[in-house]
Amino acid sequence: MYETSYTRATSIEEAARLAAEKGEEAKYLSGGMTLLPTMKQRLAAPEMLIDLRHVGELKGITVDGRAIRIGGGMTHAEIAQSDAIKAVCPGFTSLAGLIGDPAVRHMGTIGGSVANFDPAADYPAALLALGGTIHTDKREIAADDFFQGLFETALEEGEIVTAVSFEAPDACAYEKFRNPASRYAMCGVFVAKRAGGVKVGVTGAGSDGAFRWSEGEQALSGNFAPEAVDGLTVPEGNMLSDIHGSSAYRANLVKVVTKRAVKKAQGH
Amino acid sequence: MGVEGIGAKVLRKEDRRFITGRGRYVDDMSVPGMKYAAFVRSPHAHARITGIDKSAAEAMPGVIGVLDGKQLQGDGIGNLICGWAVSSKDGTPMKMGAYPALASEVVRYVGQPLAVVVAETRAQARDAADALAVEYEELPVVTKAVDALKDGAPQLHPEAPGNLIFDWELGDRSATDAAFAKAAHVTKIHIHNNRLVPNPMEPRAALGHYDMAEDHYTCWTTSQNPHVARLVMSAFYNVAPEHKLRVIAPDVGGGFGSKIYIYPEEIVCLWASKRTGVPVKWTSDRTEAFLTDAHGRDHETEVELALDADNKILGLKVETTANLGAYMSLFSSSVPTYLYATLLSGQYDIPAIHANVKAVYTNTVPVDAYRGAGRPEATFVVERTMETAARELGISPAELRRKNFIRSFPHQTPVIMAYDAGDFEACLNAGMEAADVAGFEGRRAEAKSRGKLRGLGMSCYIEACGIAPSKAVGSLGAGVGLWESAEVRVNPVGTIEILTGSHSHGQGHETTFSQLVAERFGLPVDNVQVIHGDTDKVQFGMGTYGSRSGAVGMSAIVKALDKVEAKAKKIAAHVLEADEGDIVIENGEVKVAGTDKKLGWHEVCLGAYTAHNLPDGMEPGLKEGAFYDPTNFTFPAGCYICEVEVDPETGTTEVVQFVAADDFGRVINPMIVEGQVHGGIAQGIGQALLEGTHYDDSGQLITASYMDYAMPRAWDLPMFKVSTTETLCPGNPLGMKGCGEAGAIGSPPAVINAITDAIGNNDLTMPATPEKVWKALNAVE
Amino acid sequence: MTDVSMTVNGREMKGSVEDRTLLVQFLRDNLGLTGTHVGCDTSQCGACVVHVDGKAVKSCTMLAVQASGASVTTIEGIANGVELHPVQAAFREHHGLQCGFCTPGMIMTAVDMINRHGSSLDEKTVREELDGNICRCTGYHNIVKAILSAAGAAQTPAMAAE
Known part of the structure; x- marks a missing residue:
């Protein structure tokens, strides 16, 4: 880790003021579960850390x-x-x-x-x-x-x-398919069902971060059941691809994991 | 046996310090005035160093010294060696490129050290190492062995044209060709044995301390064999003369082979300590470990098995390309040759075998022995081929194996090894019963009803352990003898110190070795202290690897105990005025058989030291040493059966049952032996399912942390069903064979055989990640 | 340099550290409590787990200054004098350790796990909860047994049959 300085804020106002004074060289530190490993790898080097963990608000x-x-x-x-x-x-x-x-x-x-x-x-x-x-x-x-x-x-x-x-929706569930190494989501799907329709949030799979799977939402809004997405195909072009899973594989996971999330939501 | 003797489940003596946080690992050590080292490592897989400018680094806060490869060479520090000479089939010796501890001209893998910074704190050393200005001229890169052999491939070392280190063969090619000519069926497959990163949980570390007043060096290091480290560092690297160098390997947090070798970092810490005048400590971080600990495996193999019309094996042909990385590590040449091809007969009576192995340089981390070392590669070749042949022939895999088992001993294979004892069918039967193979089809049908594909795979492995006798390994090219030494010191009060050249880094030697004393004299294990890992205390030893601490290390202790027992009996016979042959020692007492005459063990020991009443001419004291060199390798063997369920939608494999039925010969402490098997299986399942090592085309290691290298976690593994049978090894006094590597050797083919059985596609490489399994499944659907 | 103070294993400890100093470095280098280990750089292996204000955390992913004012318990602090903590005793009894390097983190994780789940722990939960602790020696078999035993949980049938 590069050198840095640490300040403990006790209010949102104080934290924001410290950050404004320091500008882009300052970073908020909350749990630190991503920031500190990144700093340890010397991939981030904020000059100042503003700790939010003691901000009661x-x-x-x-x-x-x-x-x-x-x-x-x-x-x-x-x-x-x-x-x-x-x-x-x-x-x-x-x-x-x-x-x-x-x-x-x-x-x-x-x-x-x-x-x-x-x-x-x-x-x-x-x-x-x-x-x-x-x-x-x-x-x-x-x-x-x-x-x-x-x-x-x-x-x-x-x-x-x-x-x-x-x-809170009428029914919802999260299903997570883990990356075998990092244990982060290689594909995580959250489904939420309301009277007005179903929404599907997908993480871990998309090349642009988490996204809503609109085709899946349409199909599930019509029929909130795992088989409703059977006929759909997820375009590979928007999927991440790495040594753990190609975009084709992740596209498959989006569908499979969605089905499992729906099944789980039906159980709640 | 006593309650703590041979065969007893004695809880570990060493545990108390580990469970209370009082273990003493190298990074826990500090000496007054100690400073910290950080290494400057190549960011390129292949490059010429065109300039190093130290000025910025030297000006950083806290910096004591910045040292580079030219200075190292100038001080006469020698290049790293390979301790096992292997010749090509044309008789030419292996072609080894120079391997300096700090590169000064060319770097050949990402992570290779080229300079070291010594500074007041770890962070300051790292800061300054990052500030060292190095100019590189990048060179073309090759990471795969088969690519490195192609015409026009980037060349690594001028000493090894075409990147070929050796082209070696074993067995009789013409006899094997003749056998194939008679074959009714030939099974051919391609085998990929994936490169693994050993990953002991304790990263490597070294603390070098040069004492100017005494002109003496001390090195604390994470070593499996501190005496070998001292020998090599003095005889070949000119760090210090042997009598001026003390090497201490205290508690060591796992090794699995990767801590056998003498790495650049410990050499440099010692040298830098003299250069800078301060004790120098270096501790690897995990990324450095991935980039610099010797890797394991990395073979590509074409195999052909010839069978007659009766399904008896006629012959085996194996062509292997072994990736040794950018430099030849200490025992790298022996792994894909004498530790590999010599086991290609497996448990089977194979009349003709021919193996050809090409060892190749690439721009990757050096490859050397990792748990099993050559034997897992051989077992994977043989057992994947047997399973494939059985499927092609439409007979049960167990029956094909049974039909071809070696059943009489000793058995001379066509590939050097002479198996001394074994009962392969006993293990197969025990394994099949424990795995309830008979009930498998019912379980498969039940799984299918849940949408899961269930498969069963087996593996009947044999390995060679002990890595001895010395004369034999010497004739095969080893640069050292592979015996072991021990000293038994009996104190005047009757307590005992065992000094051993074996080294424990998790194996529980302090307990198991003490049990030999409990067995012999009926003393509690708490009256025994086992001392190891310090060249000032133990005179010499060859260390721990190749499952040799039992069969070789404990045999040396037994020999020393024989001498202690003989002398104690002489003393007792003299004092009790009895015949020496009538003296028995049991339960801590020295008795005259058939009488009530006796002495306490402590009385005999005290008598040896007061020397008031010893037989005429006997020297006082009770301390004996022994060097033990076995007569043969030992041959643990067993049957592993794996049952998996594959989720066809995601390709995820769950190991639902894993059975290990091993024959390790005599078991001293069943609890410790079972633990060794559990850990070995976990590493084997890791290789089969999880652990893939990936380089990109520019030679960057993509899997350089636990974010990308999948380590087996509790969630990935089931409870294991393990059992042992005991066919005693005739080659050593206790009849032991060794148990440290079996799990890692036997399990990978069992897992892959199970998955391929489940999915109905035999074309699957390790690690069988969910995506690979999913693709293999889709390919047949 | 910043002054930090915290209660470590029941005793008030003070020190002066660079702000970038990790809690694990403070424990090991400043306080000489070397039972807490560092096995990776990415917060995954769990060799560094300690308790901060009663909860398991990875001391390699917390700055010493973040822990200032907190109460920290390390592997050195859970035994009652010479009397082992039940989880320590269970690891020994069930051979839940080999090289010992991951053991302090395993035990601190296990204590936290048992604090939260008590005797309702089952094998599946133990394996899930060990997601952040890597052992290379034991294959986890005996670690799982030790934790279930220490929790006073019912052993699974497969284990009882052994």
């Missing part, structure tokens, strides 16, 4: 009827163990319990994951399928607008993800 989960709001500083473990979320949206807590490993879940936060938008991160698939909203210290952004491409989000310099929110 980023904590907390509120469930009001079916409206769910999760503070950006909540860890994956805290979300996975939230009985309040589980009661209305078990697919989401189950997703949180599949991120990384137990030690990673104790540190990693939803705000950090959403802001980083790793192409294999799990939450983006869910937030896209749930039609979620990303709250920042400056504004609210719909998930569809927030996630823009590989590691690219709508966040501006210094902007902090303070929370995410969404309405």
Whole structure:
């Protein structure tokens, strides 16, 4: 790791002010589960780290009827163990319990994951399928607008993800096919069914990060059953290709994993 | 036996320090004034070094010294050696390119060290290493052995035209051709044995300390064989004369072969300590480990098996191309030759075998012995071929094997080895019973009802362990003798220290070796201390690899114990006024058989040291040493049966059952032996399903971290069903064969045979990733 | 350099570190607690697992300054004097270790796992929860047995038959 300096913020305002002073040489540190390994590999070298872990305003989960709001500083473990979320949206807590490993879940936060938008991160698939909203210290952004491409989000310099929110659907589930080495999602699919239709968020497979599979959504909106996607083909052109799986293989996974997510959602 | 003697499940004496965090690994060591080294490594797979500018690096904070290959050469540090001479079939010796510890002219793989920075802290050393300005002229790259042999391929070493190190053969080509001419059926397949990265969990480390006042060097290093390290570093690398160099390998966190070799880093740490005047420590990070620890396997093989109309094997032809990487590592030449082709007869009576092996340079990390070393490659060739032949012939794989088993011993194979003992059918029967092979078709049908494809595959392996006797390996080109030594020191109070040249890096020697004393004298294992891994304490030894610590290392202890026992009996007979032949030692007492006359063990020991009442002419003291050189290799063998379920939609393979039925000869501690088998199987399943090593066309290692190199995790593996039968080895006093490598040797073909059975397509290479299985499945549908 | 202070194994510890110093380096190099190991660079092997404020975390992926003010427990701190922690004892009893290098992280992960799941642990859950801990020696067989035994969980039928 290159030299860096560490500052612990205690409020969103303080964090944002520190970031504004330092400019692009500053980075927010939340759980650090992606940032610190990247810095250890000397692939990132922020001059300043602003620790958000002690910012109380980023904590907390509120469930009001079916409206769910999760503070950006909540860890994956805290979300996975939230009985309040589980009661209305078990697919989401189950997703949180599949991120990384137990030690990673104790540190990693939803705000950090959403802001980083790793192409294999799990939450983006869910937030896209749930039609979620990303709250920042400056504004609210719909998930569809927030996630823009590989590691690219709508966040501006210094902007902090303070929370995410969404309405619990009628049924939902997340299915994850892991990369055998990294254990990240090689294809993760979140399906969410509402009266108005079905949404399908896919992570790990797309060459441009998480995306919504619109053909799958149409088919499943007509018939929310695994076989509904049988006749569809996923275009390979938009798929990632690497030593673990070609684009053809990932295209197949999108379909197979979607079917399994639907089956799981039917069980909830 | 006593409760802690041979065959007892004795809990490990060494565990307490490991489970409480008090193990002492090299990176845990520090000495006053110690500073840190970071290596500058080539980012290119093949390049000429055209300039090194040290000024920026030397100006970095905390930097004590920046040293390069020219300085190393100038100080007379010798090039790295290969310790096993192999000649081509035309009689010419192997063609070895120069292998300097720090490259000064050409770099030939990504990660090759060319300079070292010594600084006050690890981070400062790394910062300065990154700041060293090196200019390169890039050269063309080749990473695959078959490509390196082609006309026009990039050339690595002027000493080895065409990148060919040797073109070696074993067996009788004309007899084999004649056998094939009579064949009723010939099975042909292509075998790819994937390159593996050993990955002991403790990364390599070295701490070099030159003591100016004493003109003496100490090296703490992650070594499986510290005495060999000392010998090689003094005799060949001119680091220090042997009597001025102490090598200590303390607790070592796994090796699997990769810590046999003497790497550039420990040589450089010692040299740099003298150069800079401070003790120098280097600890590998995991990426460096991927880039520099010797890799394993990497063979491409064409195999043909000839059978008669009665399904008896007539002959076997094998053509192998072995990738040895950019330089010849210490024992690299022996792995694809004498540790490989000599096992191609497997468990079968094969009248004629011919093997041809080409060893090739490429722009990749050097390849050497990794758990099994040559024997997994041989077993994979033989057992994939047997399974394929059985399928082609439409007979059961078990029956084809049974029909061709060697059944009388000793058995001379056409490829050097003389098997001394074994009962292959016993293992096959035990394995088939444990695996409930009879019930398999029912399980297959049940799996099908759930949409899963179930398959069963077996593998009947044999290996050669001990890597001895010295005379035999010497005649085959080994540069060292491969005996083992031991010393048994009995203290005046009767407690015992065993000094051994074997080295434990997870094998539990402190417990198992102590059990020999418990067996012999009836003393508790807690009264025994096993000392190893320090050249100042143990006079000499050859270390631990090739499953040799039991069959060779423990045999040396047995020989030393024989001498201790004989002297103790003489003393007791003298004191008790009895005949020496009537003295028995048991339960910590030295008795005259058939009488109530006895002495406590401690009384005899104290008597040896007070020397008040010893037989005339006897020297005081009770301490004996022995060097043991076996009469033959040992031949562990067994039957492994793997059952898998393949998910046809994703190609994912789940190992649902894994049975190992092994014959290791005498088992000293069944708990430890089972643990060795579990770990070996995990590595074998890892090779078969998960572990792929990928270079891109420019020679960058794509799989240089756990993000891309798939290590077996708990989730990937089932509970294993393991059992042993005991056919004693006639070649050593305890009848032991060795158990450290069997799991890694026997399991890969069992897994691939099971998957290919499940999917109905025999064309599948390791690692059988979900995508490969999915494609193979789609190819037949 | 920044001053840090934290409770480590029940004792107040202070030190002065570069901000880039990882918690594991602080424990090993500054405090001499070398039981916590580093086995990879990518936060995957788990040899470095310690407990921070009662939860398992990877000390190679946390800065020492981040842990300032926290309570840290390492492998050296879980035994009660000479009396082993039940998970330590179970690893020995079931031969859940060979070279010992991954063992401290395995044990700290196991303690955390048992804290959360108690005797409801089953083999499947143990294997899932070991996703962030790599062992190269044991094939995990005896580690899984040791954790289930320490948790007081019912052994699976296949294991009971052994």
